[in-house]
Amino acid sequence: MITNILRIFLTRSIKPFVLRSGQEGVPGLDEKNLGLYIHIPFCKKICSFCPYYKVLYNKDLMEKYIAGLLKEIKLVAALNENRAKITSVYFGGGSPALAINFLPEIMGRIRESFNISGNIGIELHPRDIDKDLIKNLKSIGFDMVSIGVQSFQEKCLHTLGRDNIDNIKKMRIAAEGGFEVMDIDLIFGIPGQIAEDIVRDFEIAANNGATQISAYPFIEFSYSDLKSGPAGRNIQKKMLEDLIDISQRKDFKRTSVWTFSKKGHGIYSSVTRDTYIGFGPGAASLTKNIFKINTFSVEEYIKCLSGGKLSTALTLKFNKRRRSLYWLFWSAYSLHLNRHSFRDLFNEELDSFFGFEIFIGKKLKLIREEEGGYEVTFRGAQLYHLIEQVYTHQYIDKTWKIALDDPWPEKIILY
Ligand SMILES: C[S@@+](CC[C@H](N)C(=O)[O-])C[C@H]1O[C@@H](n2cnc3c(N)ncnc32)[C@H](O)[C@@H]1O
Ligand code: SF4
Secondary structure, three states: OHHHHHHHHHHOOOOOEEEEEOOOOOOOOOOOOEEEEEEEOEEOOOOOOOOOOOEEOOHHHHHHHHHHHHHHHHHHHOOOOOOOEEEEEEEEEOOHHHHHHHHHHHHHHHHHHOEEEEEEEEEEOHHHOOHHHHHHHHHHOOOEEEEEEEOOOHHHHHHHOOOOOOHHHHHHHHHOOOOOEEEEEEEEOOOOOOHHHHHHHHHHHHHOOOOEEEEEEOOOOOOOOOOOOOOOHHHHHHHHHHHHHHHHHOOEEEEEOOEEEEOOOOOOOOOOOOEEEEEOOOOEEEOOOEEEEEOOOHHHHHHHHHOOOOOEEEEEEOOHHHHHHHHHHHHHHOOEEEHHHHHHHHOOOHHHHOHHHHHHHHHOOOEEEEOOEEEEOHHHHHHHHHHHHHHHHHHHHHHHHHHHHOOOOOEEEEO
């Protein structure tokens, strides 16, 4: 309901967002500040709370998948005459460390296909971390890692169905790698978790080498099978306030609605890019006016690529207003609306294009002026926290469910 009203208000249209089938609109790569995302959809054990596309690890399937992935990188790169300029590379999953033996070849293919600058990051499941892995990642060129700890408390790990791995030890091993960014993922609002638990988790992460801490509110998807639902909205809001408080005491700065970074370090964020290309099943790409998602089936993905075809399952064509709203949404997540990047991307002035929205935002004290644009206030960030949860739930839950059932859906209508 809330997203429906907001969509009509902001897009000035009653038309919903529609993802349609087909290859139409394969992204053009002539974007500035283009990021790459490589999805490795394999896990040793499936966690029921997790919405991302993944299947159980299987050596044979992984090998076939990597062959497809290498082809996809080549096909997409060939869409541009010149080697496209890439400003960040992220490997996510699933558990990308399970593909460690293939990562040098994948990175080699990326380097020969694109013009790479900027950071190279990877998500790690704590189970996969050991000294050899860290050494290998360093030698391949990774300078950012994000570790999915979720919680340091046994009772919370148990509720989530995660094995109780010695997360502190794993963090210390990773910290010895001396990465520019070491992000720790935590979840707050897990059933049975109390505010003291999440504050303690933040402290443990900060005291053991984290340069960034991402704390996500627990989102329950219709396909997760936990015995009880997440903590109520007010409890989660209070937990987020406590996290902001402890982050300040630990000298971390809030760098997005749900992330905190140690001053002087970079930021691990694969979602807040203006434009990006995603590789692998279930991966999304976003360019100036197109959003597309690859098929949610590793088998179908392999089949497409072995036939020399891309595996685009769904495409959404944006008009200018909707595309700029998408920009506004993700810029607000990172707490800054920058005039320069808006001008760069849309050839328009932020203050005139969004004059009305900015006026309302200032009046309601959701944003305030800062050098170069606007900063989202504490009040704005708290409102965003609520809206983002509804959006994530609706977008991911609906799209994922349909796309998982049918690898080639006709269309998906978003609210
Ligand atoms: C791709 S996942 C995990 C990466 C890695 N495979 C692992 O398990 O450690 C990225 C992050 O999303 C967050 N996440 C996953 N499911 C979530 C949910 N239902 N609610 C909130 N956060 C979630 C977790 O913090 C997780 O570390
Ligand atoms: S949380 Fe990580 S390990 Fe668990 S299913 Fe998701 S991607 Fe795999």
